[in-house]
Amino acid sequence: xxFCTAIxxxxxxxxLPVINxxxxxxxxxxxxxxxxAGPDLILAEGTKPKAVEMILNHVSIxxxxxxxxxxxxxxxxx
Numbered sequence: 674x675x676f677c678t679a680i681x682x683x684x685x686x687x688x689l690p691v692i693n694x695x696x697x698x699x700x701x702x703x704x705x706x707x708x709x710a711g712p713d714l715i716l717a718e719g720t721k722p723k724a725v726e727m728i729l730n731h732v733s734i735x736x737x738x739x740x741x742x743x744x745x746x747x748x749x750x751x
Contacts, residue, residue, distance in 0.1 A: 713748035
């Protein structure tokens with residue numbers, strides 16, 4: 674079973690498009706999804722260290738437990 678990881682907004686409108694894209698992009702059967710409100714901004718600014726740490730901890734779990742082979746940070750307008 675091949676996994677990849679999505680760091681994505683919690684907005685339900687963007688979940689399926691991102692999952693479907695990543696399955697094709699990484700030829701993955703499954704996508705581990707790490708969600709937060711505006712994770713791209715959280716990671717880019719780095720002004721919320723606890724939020725950054727939470728995201729990175731979840732990515733680490735995806736890599737260690739599912740041997741995730743690709744990681745994407747997704748964002749959207751508004």
